[in-house]
Amino acid sequence: MALVGVLALQGSFNEHIAALRRLEVKGVEIRKPEQLETVASLIIPGGESTTMAKLAEYHNLFPALREFVKMGKPVWGTCAGLIFLANKATGQKIGGQELIGGLDCTVHRNFFGSQIRSFEAEIAVPELASKEGGPEVFRGVFIRAPAILDVGPEVQVLADYLVPSNEVLDSNYAVEAQEENTGSEKKVIVAVRQRNLLATAFHPELTADTRWHSYFLKMATETGEEASSSIVAVGADLNLDQQPKIDLPIFQ
Incomplete structure (x- = not known):
């Protein structure tokens, strides 16, 4: 029975696994191409996208990741994971970075600026409320x-x-966007879905709200996979008393 894979090269993979555990679903860390053969869905977490790309290239993961996407298996990218899935990325560092592709969009890397420009905001997501309630x-x-x-x-x-x-x-990072948007406000897209691909510019794994994870798990059925082959309930082989390592705070 297949598991939910979480790319575990760098970034907030522990937080995604913890969110899956709260839904009583087991997530497994993916670091090598052959490990992708054991999962039917994959989460690509937030982190430092350039570092993640270098590590993915070092482990020869890109061909396997692209094949995983082409096979129509559900893949969700958060923040850096969104950049990975995009067909085109702007605002790159010199030399750019390799992308998985498959998501027909243009992403602006670090659109909102540097680390000190990080923020929280209430985002309207009617689709999420419709499918998951709340x-x-x-x-x-x-x-x-x-x-x-x-x-x-x-x-x-x-x-x-x-x-x-x-x-x-x-x-x-945002010269192009400032030139294209001359009004008082600049609208940018922060969450999308294209068939088997889901992407968010923000970090649902850093909140106590698990609706995005539940939404993603249900995508397996909607994209033609059997739900039972995509998610595995946490069983006796996983010690629920053992707390996962948390690198970043969980926002309530």
């Missing part, structure tokens, strides 16, 4: 976050964010 808004945690500038015709926009007029974006 409030229509979700508390988005944006940490050195990217944003989606445009999407293809097959991409469903799940959430966007109006950047306030007094929000000073880092000129090194």
